[in-house]
Amino acid sequence: MxxxxxxxxxxxxxxxxxMHEAAYEQxxxxxxxxxxxxxxxxxxxxxxxxxALGIRGLNVTIPFKESVLPFVDADPLAERIGxxxxxxxxxxxxxxxxxxxxxxxxxxxxxxxxxxxxxxxxAGGAGRAAAFALADEGMTVHIANRTVSRAxxxxxxxxxxxxxxxxxLDSLLSDADVLVNATSVGMESDETxxxxxxxxxxxxxxxxxYKPLETRLLRDADAVGATTIDGAWMLLFQGVEAFELxxxxxxxxxxxxxxxxxxx
Ligand code: NAP
Numbered sequence: 541m542x543x544x545x546x547x548x549x550x551x552x553x554x555x556x557x558x559m560h561e562a563a564y565e566q567x568x569x570x571x572x573x574x575x576x577x578x579x580x581x582x583x584x585x586x587x588x589x590x591x592a593l594g595i596r597g598l599n600v601t602i603p604f605k606e607s608v609l610p611f612v613d614a615d616p617l618a619e620r621i622g623x624x625x626x627x628x629x630x631x632x633x634x635x636x637x638x639x640x641x642x643x644x645x646x647x648x649x650x651x652x653x654x655x656x657x658x659x660x661x662x663a664g665g666a667g668r669a670a671a672f673a674l675a676d677e678g679m680t681v682h683i684a685n686r687t688v689s690r691a692x693x694x695x696x697x698x699x700x701x702x703x704x705x706x707x708x709l710d711s712l713l714s715d716a717d718v719l720v721n722a723t724s725v726g727m728e729s730d731e732t733x734x735x736x737x738x739x740x741x742x743x744x745x746x747x748x749x750y751k752p753l754e755t756r757l758l759r760d761a762d763a764v765g766a767t768t769i770d771g772a773w774m775l776l777f778q779g780v781e782a783f784e785l786x787x788x789x790x791x792x793x794x795x796x797x798x799x800x801x802x803x804x
Pocket of ligand 1: 662663666667685691722723733771772
């Protein structure tokens with residue numbers, strides 16, 4: 541039996557196990573997907589142990605996405621983003637960032653062409669992944685963040701990106717094609733980081749928040765006729781990308797999507 545899993549803290553309520561195990565069942569792969577909560581201090585030992593035990597792959601979530609970097613050979617994208625969310629143990633442990641593909645594949649799946657201008661709200665882990673992903677597609681990227689200096693540091697790393705405060709959103713969005721909310725705003729309360737007046741029908745809006753699925757931002761975007769993409773699509777496609785990297789097989793996207801949405 542193959543073993544895959546997730547390390548983070550906390551991981552008790554993760555929807556990754558049912559999403560991946562639905563794919564194993566669909567494709568008749570004899571595998572399990574297990575969650576682990578190592579301490580920060582034992583992270584290196586945990587990864588050595590995973591490798592020694594023949595674990596095939598691990599996803600990595602908060603708070604370890606940056607701290608696993610010294611223990612893996614990170615690919616160029618993960619290196620540039622500065623975070624790893626997927627480790628492949630098929631040889632020496634390699635680190636990847638499939639959150640970036642989670643963003644681009646979520647847009648692709650909805651028929652959104654990734655050209656023109658993207659506005660990313662947020663400059664934390666999700667914001668970094670989205671900024672590199674969309675810049676690599678050739679989009680002009682504007683990053684708006686509550687803490688402007690953090691947007692500035694990210695914009696220094698992403699080719700031709702610009703940094704802004706949230707007050708600039710109205711003007712930035714007027715001729716934008718794509719908007720990503722990569723803040724946690726909308727998760728705990730019915731709030732949005734983007735004024736409704738800034739939204740328009742030519743926008744495609746991805747909200748990285750997936751609890752709840754229907755955020756105030758997506759309701760506002762829907763009301764003005766924008767294309768809306770909820771956070772479960774990004775979560776799905778980061779998992780799809782990890783599955784394909786580990787198994788070399790095409791992921792059963794519909795099966796994984798149903799399992800994920802049933803578990804959320
Ligand atoms: P993070 O690294 O902690 O970054 C949080 C971001 O939210 C920062 O830009 C922060 O701004 C901003 N923020 C927090 N509270 C705010 C407020 N009240 N007003 C304005 N901005 C605020 O977190 P993360 O890992 O990037 O995650 C961000 C969100 O994306 C979370 O909801 C997470 O669940 C979601 N996410 C989803 C996926 C997916 O697959 N769908 C993947 C990763 C993350 P400051 O810099 O000013 O603090």
